[in-house]
Amino acid sequence: FNIVTDDELKKWKLRRVQLTADDIDETYDEIKGLPAGAFTRLKETAARFEKLNIRISLRIHFSELTGDEPCYRIIDEFKGFKNVSMYAKIIYGDENVENYDKILKLEDYLIRLKKRNTTFLTSKNPSHCMADNSRMATITPHGELSPCEHYANGEHIYGSIDSNKKDLKMLANWAVREKYKDKECKKCTLYPNCRKLVMCPAEGKCSDGYQYYQIETIK
Numbered sequence: 001f002n003i004v005t006d007d008e009l010k011k012w013k014l015r016r017v018q019l020t021a022d023d024i025d026e027t028y029d030e031i032k033g034l035p036a037g038a039f040t041r042l043k044e045t046a047a048r049f050e051k052l053n054i055r056i057s058l059r060i061h062f063s064e065l066t067g068d069e070p071c072y073r074i075i076d077e078f079k080g081f082k083n084v085s086m087y088a089k090i091i092y093g094d095e096n097v098e099n100y101d102k103i104l105k106l107e108d109y110l111i112r113l114k115k116r117n118t119t120f121l122t123s124k125n126p127s128h129c130m131a132d133n134s135r136m137a138t139i140t141p142h143g144e145l146s147p148c149e150h151y152a153n154g155e156h157i158y159g160s161i162d163s164n165k166k167d168l169k170m171l172a173n174w175a176v177r178e179k180y181k182d183k184e185c186k187k188c189t190l191y192p193n194c195r196k197l198v199m200c201p202a203e204g205k206c207s208d209g210y211q212y213y214q215i216e217t218i219k
Contacts, residue, residue: 002041009052012161015135016055018149019045022063022091023070024077043077050083057117058086060106064093068102075110085117086110100213107217128195132175147174151201174199190214 019042022031028039046056058078060071071088078084088106093099110116130136131147138146145159146152147170158167178196185191190211 002045006048006052009054014054016057017049018057018059018130018136020059020061021074022061023066024073027070046078046081046084050081054083056081056084058084060086060088061091062088062093062099062103062106063091064099068106071106072109075106075113075115079113079115084115086115087117094209095207095213096209097212098209100209100216103213104216128177128197131200132177132195132197134171134175147171148200189218 021028021039021042025039026036028034028042029036032038049056058074060074062068062071075086078086087110088103090099090103107116130138130149138149138152139161140146140152140157143161144152144157145161145166146156147158148156156170158170159165174197176198178198180186180191180194185194188194188206188211190206
């Protein structure tokens with residue numbers, strides 16, 4: 001965003017931007033494979049967006065290898081920003097109950113700080129994720145647009161920030177939800193609010209840990 005002017009950002013009518021962090025300072029730079037000072041620029045971006053009234057959802061990556069200490073370091077670095085809300089996501093590790101318990105404790109900490117990012121039961125048009133949410137887009141480092149941050153490459157690119165042309169058919173296909181035939185799914189506590197997407201390569205059988213986490217979150 002350092003090559004985009006404030007006036008350009010205002011023309012985009014950005015309301016919220018999602019950024020990610022795995023740790024802070026030099027460790028962040030190394031994990032992301034970015035030049036030295038990248039974490040400093042991330043904080044500068046947060047400060048800049050605060051002045052422009054652009055909200056930031058900061059996704060905190062949890063790694064089973066390093067534990068939850070890096071996550072708490074990230075929270076403490078950004079808790080002073082008024083425009084930043086946060087949530088944790090298991091990226092490197094099993095989606096088991098033990099790891100999700102650590103995520104729940106992280107989120108309890110965020111709730112006490114009033115920094116937990118959640119839209120639970122507040123949206124008039126609920127979506128499964130950003131891929132089927134028409135108000136969101138992934139912007140690659142090259143300025144390409146994708147419906148999903150996990151699959152922002154070749155066949156999943158539908159446009160560019162430099163052009164008004166969009167592959168609307170691709171976007172429509174990404175919004176198609178699964179039709180459940182599995183009897184076990186219909187017995188699940190989460191079934192009424194489950195919106196898996198047909199196009200998503202990662203969709204599959206829910207893990208016990210994921211179900212546990214989602215139900216505890218609802219509670």
